[in-house]
Amino acid sequence: MPFVRKLAGLVGFLLLWEAAGRLGLVDARVLPPPSEVLVRFGLLFTDRGFVAGAVSTVLSWAIALLCATVLGVGVGLLLGSVPALRLITMPVIEFLRPLPSVALIPLAIALLGTQAQTKIVLGVFAATWPILLNTSYALGEVDPRLLETVRCFRVSRWRRLVGVTLPSIGPFVLTGVRISASIALIAIVGTEFLAGGSIGLGQYAFVQGTSGGRMDVVLAATVFAGLFGCLVNAGFLAVQRRWVSWGSVASSSGEVAA
Amino acid sequence: MSMLEVAGLGHAYGGVDAVSDVSFVVEPGELVCIVGPSGCGKSTLLRCIAGLLPPTRGTVSLHGDRVVGVPSDLAVVFQDYSRSLLPWRTVAGNVEFPLRDRGLSTVERRSRVEEALSWVGLSEAAGKHPFELSGGMQQRVSIARALAYRPALMLMDEPFASVDAQTRADLEDLVLTVRASAGMTVLLVTHDIDESVYLADRVLVLSQSPATVVETLKVDLSSPRDQITTRGTDTFVRLRTEIARQIRR
Ligand SMILES: Nc1ncnc2c1ncn2[C@@H]1O[C@H](COP(=O)(O)OP(=O)(O)OP(=O)(O)O)[C@@H](O)[C@H]1O
Ligand SMILES: [Mg+2]
Numbered sequence: 001m002p003f004v005r006k007l008a009g010l011v012g013f014l015l016l017w018e019a020a021g022r023l024g025l026v027d028a029r030v031l032p033p034p035s036e037v038l039v040r041f042g043l044l045f046t047d048r049g050f051v052a053g054a055v056s057t058v059l060s061w062a063i064a065l066l067c068a069t070v071l072g073v074g075v076g077l078l079l080g081s082v083p084a085l086r087l088i089t090m091p092v093i094e095f096l097r098p099l100p101s102v103a104l105i106p107l108a109i110a111l112l113g114t115q116a117q118t119k120i121v122l123g124v125f126a127a128t129w130p131i132l133l134n135t136s137y138a139l140g141e142v143d144p145r146l147l148e149t150v151r152c153f154r155v156s157r158w159r160r161l162v163g164v165t166l167p168s169i170g171p172f173v174l175t176g177v178r179i180s181a182s183i184a185l186i187a188i189v190g191t192e193f194l195a196g197g198s199i200g201l202g203q204y205a206f207v208q209g210t211s212g213g214r215m216d217v218v219l220a221a222t223v224f225a226g227l228f229g230c231l232v233n234a235g236f237l238a239v240q241r242r243w244v245s246w247g248s249v250a251s252s253s254g255e256v257a258a
Numbered sequence: 259m260s261m262l263e264v265a266g267l268g269h270a271y272g273g274v275d276a277v278s279d280v281s282f283v284v285e286p287g288e289l290v291c292i293v294g295p296s297g298c299g300k301s302t303l304l305r306c307i308a309g310l311l312p313p314t315r316g317t318v319s320l321h322g323d324r325v326v327g328v329p330s331d332l333a334v335v336f337q338d339y340s341r342s343l344l345p346w347r348t349v350a351g352n353v354e355f356p357l358r359d360r361g362l363s364t365v366e367r368r369s370r371v372e373e374a375l376s377w378v379g380l381s382e383a384a385g386k387h388p389f390e391l392s393g394g395m396q397q398r399v400s401i402a403r404a405l406a407y408r409p410a411l412m413l414m415d416e417p418f419a420s421v422d423a424q425t426r427a428d429l430e431d432l433v434l435t436v437r438a439s440a441g442m443t444v445l446l447v448t449h450d451i452d453e454s455v456y457l458a459d460r461v462l463v464l465s466q467s468p469a470t471v472v473e474t475l476k477v478d479l480s481s482p483r484d485q486i487t488t489r490g491t492d493t494f495v496r497l498r499t500e501i502a503r504q505i506r507r
Contacts, residue, residue, distance in 0.1 A: 146342065148336075149334070153356030154328065155355070156359050159359065244346075
């Protein structure tokens with residue numbers, strides 16, 4: 001039932017958009033109706049420029065998210081377990097975290113050039129924070145009684161980390177990674193859009209929009225990016241439900257807050 | 259040499275005394291029960307003995323060595339058992355978890371897990387997760403985990419509080435059997451005066467908070483004990499009356 005209702009909302013939105021174009025409320029060259037965009041969406045996959053761009057974007061995104069996860073979990077564990085270190089670094093983190101990664105594009109280009117490494121580094125920069133903060137926060141939330149229990153049984157330090165701490169913080173970390181997945185995508189596509197000379201979805205949309213005036217293509221590429229983001233999010237939610245069902249009773253009833 | 263020696267032990271939480279001055283000795287293989295009113299400091303005392311809480315005053319010694327940090331060869335059944343189980347591991351996985359660091363082979367570990375689960379009547383639930391179990395079943399998992407570990411010293415904090423009367427009687431007999439066969443020393447906290455007399459070689463009666471030992475009673479009942487006949491003997495009735503009077507005081 002909720003699924004049908006969600007779908008009804010989407011269909012209604014598309015109908016309104018279609019009607020706005022057909023009735024002449026908006027210029028169809030600026031905002032082409034969804035029927036045209038959908039046709040164009042299908043044709044995108046025959047466009048070599050688009051496919052190359054999409055592959056570059058998705059690959060960069062995957063690399064960036066992987067790096068951000070390793071970095072975020074690693075540093076998060078360190079900061080979470082050494083309070084003094086956390087105290088010193090928090091002001092720096094609080095300063096760096098809200099910096100929009102697009103504002104760092106000129107600096108990144110000057111340092112790294114305009115190749116894929118630039119957008120990957122900016123993607124990592126933007127995506128590390130939620131994972132890092134969730135990890136270090138979750139460390140403080142590990143049930144002390146659980147840690148005491150395994151300490152009593154003289155479980156080795158290593159197995160306490162791998163068998164108790166990591167599974168305890170797992171749900172929090174996974175939520176961080178899920179949030180970071182969309183942040184990384186936004187940062188990477190944004191960088192492609194603003195930093196000329198690279199390939200990728202953002203660059204593709206930029207060229208099609210400014211020099212070609214092809215808003216239908218731009219929107220079709222946007223739909224692709226949006227769909228990709230949705231699928232990734234749904235994938236992470238499914239993983240969360242499947243593997244950390246013990247984390248919340250709510251998930252066993254099938255309702256997880258997105 | 260005595261197994262456990264507690265001397266002048268006291269603990270204060272932020273300046274407020276929870277345990278004031280407790281001294282006693284437990285000999286190897288002995289089963290000692292601690293009874294006392296709710297909130298008198300029994301859990302605090304056990305946590306000091308387990309090395310989880312540094313005592314404010316006094317000392318705890320195991321085999322003559324002073325305890326600093328968690329000693330080896332010890333198992334604890336915590337009062338809040340549900341929080342002491344790993345939620346992402348199955349029942350069998352929880353029982354097995356501490357055995358890995360005891361240098362046992364996979365086969366030995368598996369047979370110990372199966373044995374302990376059958377003792378507490380949870381063989382059927384081996385593959386379930388803690389959140390799928392009732393409170394009493396979770397409590398039995400934590401008992402099984404401690405028994406499978408076969409510690410030299412077992413600390414149990416209200417281990418049978420959440421099970422029905424029949425299961426409780428079975429678990430009491432189980433603890434008596436296992437400690438006899440494995441030669442374990444057991445220190446068990448309980449609210450239930452009858453239970454303390456039935457199980458113990460000696461009963462320590464604690465005062466109201468902050469705890470001190472008001473009385474030590476030797477339980478001269480024959481072994482093996484029997485749920486029906488032992489509880490009907492004159493000695494049993496005399497001891498439980500004596501303890502009840504001490505607690506009331
Ligand atoms: N972590 C803590 N911080 C502060 N005070 C505490 C803490 N734990 C226990 N206390 C206090 O210490 C006293 C003894 O607590 P304890 O849990 O040892 O009692 P208990 O005898 O085990 O009680 P019960 O029979 O209800 O389990 C109580 O007054 C309690 O309020
Ligand atoms: Mg208690």
